[in-house]
Amino acid sequence: MKKDFGIKPAFFPQPVAMIATYNKDGSVNLMNMAWGGICDNDKIALNLDEDHLTSQNIKDRKAFTISVATKETIAESDYVGLVSGVKDPHKFEKTGFTAYKSTRVDAPIVNEYPLTLECEVYRIQSDKDLGFRVIGKIVNILVDESILDEKGKVDYNKFHAVMFDPFNFGYYQVGEKVAQAFNVGATLLKK
Ligand SMILES: Cc1cc2nc3c(=O)[nH]c(=O)nc-3n(C[C@H](O)[C@H](O)[C@H](O)COP(=O)(O)O)c2cc1C
Numbered sequence: 320m321k322k323d324f325g326i327k328p329a330f331f332p333q334p335v336a337m338i339a340t341y342n343k344d345g346s347v348n349l350m351n352m353a354w355g356g357i358c359d360n361d362k363i364a365l366n367l368d369e370d371h372l373t374s375q376n377i378k379d380r381k382a383f384t385i386s387v388a389t390k391e392t393i394a395e396s397d398y399v400g401l402v403s404g405v406k407d408p409h410k411f412e413k414t415g416f417t418a419y420k421s422t423r424v425d426a427p428i429v430n431e432y433p434l435t436l437e438c439e440v441y442r443i444q445s446d447k448d449l450g451f452r453v454i455g456k457i458v459n460i461l462v463d464e465s466i467l468d469e470k471g472k473v474d475y476n477k478f479h480a481v482m483f484d485p486f487n488f489g490y491y492q493v494g495e496k497v498a499q500a501f502n503v504g505a506t507l508l509k510k
Contacts, residue, residue, distance in 0.1 A: 351400030
């Protein structure tokens, strides 16, 4: 028996995506986003409340970086999702995190996140019905060597990436690998 859960913005897993932008005065802002993801080979979609400082910063600078939260950074990552930079312009400082300017886009790279996409704005949609949406063009992905295996590939034993559970509001660390994508299903091609 399946039980009706009604209409909720819930599809497990959702990302714990950390968007970093520059404020007008050049200080760093950071927010937590679960409603977004890859939408083309070189693009990522952000679904944001237009009132967020992040949204204003993206409009101003036409750029952002987006990182994956980790087990090690989860308290700070949650915190920046609880407090708006509109109310506390120093919220990034309170995390104790540090950042440096991307050489490719006008946005900060947070040192504490090991995987970061550097993005420039491709499109902004501000629609009465559909809300505020940013399509970012990925110009580069930065991966910290600390999460790579000896072959130079991302190693999830080292990269403790976290995902969001919208049903119980939990954060979960990525677990064991169950199969190889674009491969395990091939056995059924022969049927
Ligand atoms: C787990 C989690 C997921 C969130 N997902 C989103 C989201 O997808 N879109 C959004 O606009 N806000 C989302 N928020 C809320 C923002 O992170 C929050 O309002 C933040 O304070 C905005 O920061 P800013 O105003 O400094 O940009 C989320 C917060 C949390 C804790």
